[in-house]
Structures are given as structure tokens and as C-alpha cells.
Amino acid sequence: AQTVTQSQPEMSVQEAETVTLSCTYDTSESDYYLFWYKQPPSRQMILVIRQEAYKQQNATENRFSVNFQKAAKSFSLKISDSQLGDAAMYFCAHRTNAGKSTFGDGTTLTVKP
Amino acid sequence: NAGVMQNPRHLVRRRGQEARLRCSPMKGHSHVYWYRQLPEEGLKFMVYLQKENIIDESGMPKERFSAEFPKEGPSILRIQQVVRGDSAAYFCASSPVQETQYFGPGTRLLVL
Numbered sequence: 052a053q054t055v056t057q058s059q060p061e062m063s064v065q066e067a068e069t070v071t072l073s074c075t076y077d078t079s080e081s082d083y084y085l086f087w088y089k090q091p092p093s094r095q096m097i098l099v100i101r102q103e104a105y106k107q108q109n110a111t112e113n114r115f116s117v118n119f120q121k122a123a124k125s126f127s128l129k130i131s132d133s134q135l136g137d138a139a140m141y142f143c144a145h146r147t148n149a150g151k152s153t154f155g156d157g158t159t160l161t162v163k164p
Numbered sequence: 165n166a167g168v169m170q171n172p173r174h175l176v177r178r179r180g181q182e183a184r185l186r187c188s189p190m191k192g193h194s195h196v197y198w199y200r201q202l203p204e205e206g207l208k209f210m211v212y213l214q215k216e217n218i219i220d221e222s223g224m225p226k227e228r229f230s231a232e233f234p235k236e237g238p239s240i241l242r243i244q245q246v247v248r249g250d251s252a253a254y255f256c257a258s259s260p261v262q263e264t265q266y267f268g269p270g271t272r273l274l275v276l
Binding site for chain 1: 195197199205206207208209212219220222253255257259264265266267269270272
């Protein structure tokens with residue numbers, strides 16, 4: 052079975068600064084996908100970034116980037132130039148090739164003006 | 165291309181009633197997933213369906229819960245004889261083949 056651990060229940064960052072959200076996972080799969088989702092107060096789940104485990108290059112999406120360490124089973128999210136609209140709960144997720152996803156318990160990010 | 169649609173967005177039921185949650189996947193998506201989110205928690209996988217087939221229901225409670233994805237029409241998550249502990253947000257996601265899952269807005273179920 053897969054597990055996903057987000058060790059930071061809450062994080063805060065000053066507007067325009069950089070913040071890193073941590074995620075570790077455990078899996079017996081050799082091929083899988085990792086995701087970060089954002090859930091604002093509306094509770095809509097919004098895809099932030101995705102990483103294929105077979106790719107060594109870290110995924111980047113505008114101000115969002117990941118540090119994927121496959122051997123260490125670590126998948127952290129870096130948000131650069133933080134904006135007020137980035138405030139939300141962030142979930143890390145692992146998905147197997149069979150389609151089943153496991154989510155962490157989330158990190159609540161506060162952005163201070 | 166409309167996103168994943170879920171209805172109703174809010175559903176109130178009394179204990180013992182039935183709840184039916186509907187999910188229309190994005191156009192061209194043949195894979196549907198259901199998740200449950202309790203307050204202050206992450207999403208928990210419930211079931212994974214393709215058209216007319218249940219692929220993985222390892223996260224579904226053994227009793228009272230069922231899901232289907234018929235050849236025509238939306239996917240349905242059905243909860244019979246609801247109890248207070250069923251109160252949660254239920255999210256549906258869809259994907260083309262087995263790729264990135266896109267989520268609907270969720271259905272908030274409240275059991276009185």
C-alpha cells in the first residue's frame with residue numbers, strides 16, 4: 052500500500068517570498084506519478100503540478116517547481132514570488148499506474164501581505 | 165470543454181435516507197474516481213470505475229455504499245441508509261486513460 056506524509060500541517064510565507072512544502076511517500080511501485088493539488092476555501096481541487104517518476108528532471112510550472120528525490124521518496128513543492136492568491140490547503144498525492152491515488156493530509160499555506 | 169460536473173453541490177439527508185451523488189466526467193474521459201474528504205483531512209480513495217466496470221473498489225465501505233458508471237449517463241455514488249458519519253465532501257475525478265485526474269467541485273453531504 053502507498054502512504055503519503057505531509058509533515059507540515061501549517062506554513063506561512065510573506066508575500067513575494069519563497070516557501071517550500073514537504074512531502075514524503077512510501078511505495079512499492081517502480082513507476083508512478085506524483086502530484087500537488089491546491090484546495091482554496093471554495094474546496095475545488097486544482098492541479099498545481101505533476102511529476103512522472105521515470106523522469107529525472109524536476110517539473111516546473113511558472114512559479115511552482117518541485118524537488119523530486121526518488122531514492123529518498125521525497126517530493127517537495129517550491130512556490131516562488133508568493134502571491135495572496137496562493138493561500139490554500141496543498142495536498143501531495145501519489146498515483147499508481149493502476150490509477151489509484153493516495154493523498155497526504157494537507158498543508159495549510161497562509162500568505163502574509 | 166466543460167470540466168468535471170458534480171451534482172448536487174449540497175445535499176442534506178436525514179439518517180436512514182438514501183443519498184445519490186452524480187458525476188459527469190470531462191468529455192473524452194472514460195475513467196472516473198470517487199474520493200471522500202472528512203473535515204480537516206485529505207482525500208481518501210473510494211472507487212475507480214471505467215464505463216460499465218468497477219476497476220478498484222478497495223476504498224469503498226463494504227455495506228451501504230455502491231457506485232456505477234453506466235454506458236450512458238453520469239457515474240453515480242449511492243449511499244443507502246445514511247448515518248451522521250457519512251457527512252463529508254465527496255469528490256469525483258476523471259481522466260483520459262490513466263493520466264492526470266481532474267476533479268469536480270465536490271458534493272457536500274450533510275446527514276442530520
